[in-house]
Amino acid sequence: MSDDITDDLEDVLAHExxxxxxCSSTPGKAAHDVPKYLLDHGYDVIPVNPFADEIFGRDVYDALSDVEEEIDVVCIFRPSEEVSEIVDSALERDDVDAIWTQQGIRDDDAAARAEDDGRTVVQSRCMMVEHRRRSA
Structure with missing residues (x-):
């Protein structure tokens, strides 16, 4: 992550x-409410969850590698020990500019690999909180 996290946050939040x-299909869970907030605020949210067929009226992909659309940002709502594998999947794609792990989720080694590959990384921050801060 660059020394100026504010610039990184602004850049990542500017993506669509x-x-x-x-992503969760259960209202009340952060993994549902945060993506719903982002969807409601103009972002194109692509749910990835192998245990759901539809979330927010959208088709759900089993894995990042299955997503056919272009992806700007990969937002991770999985335990820290799963981040490395998800980051590796993101790095296999040419379209991912940034990787964001939600509050309490981090993997410094995976983040370093992503940054070495030219991707922006934000760890252990909530996209909804950061978006609200900048929209107030």
Missing amino acids: TIAVVG
């Missing part, structure tokens, strides 16, 4: 298409 790995 967000694949949410671990």
Whole structure:
């Protein structure tokens, strides 16, 4: 991550298409409410969850590698120990500019690999909170 996290946050939040790995179909869970907020605020949210068929009236992909649309940002709602594998999947795609792990989720080694590959990384921050801060 660059020294100026504010610039990184602004850059990532300026993107439009967000694949949410671990998106939940259960209202009340952060993995549901945060992507719903993003969807309601103009982002194109692509749910990724192998245990759901539809979330927010949208088809759900089993894995990041299955997503056919272009992805700008991969937002991760999975435990920290799963981040490495998700980051590797993101790095296999040429379209992913940024990787964002939600509050409490981080993997510094995976983040370093992504940054070394030219991707922006934001760890352990909530996209909804950061968006609200900048929209107030």
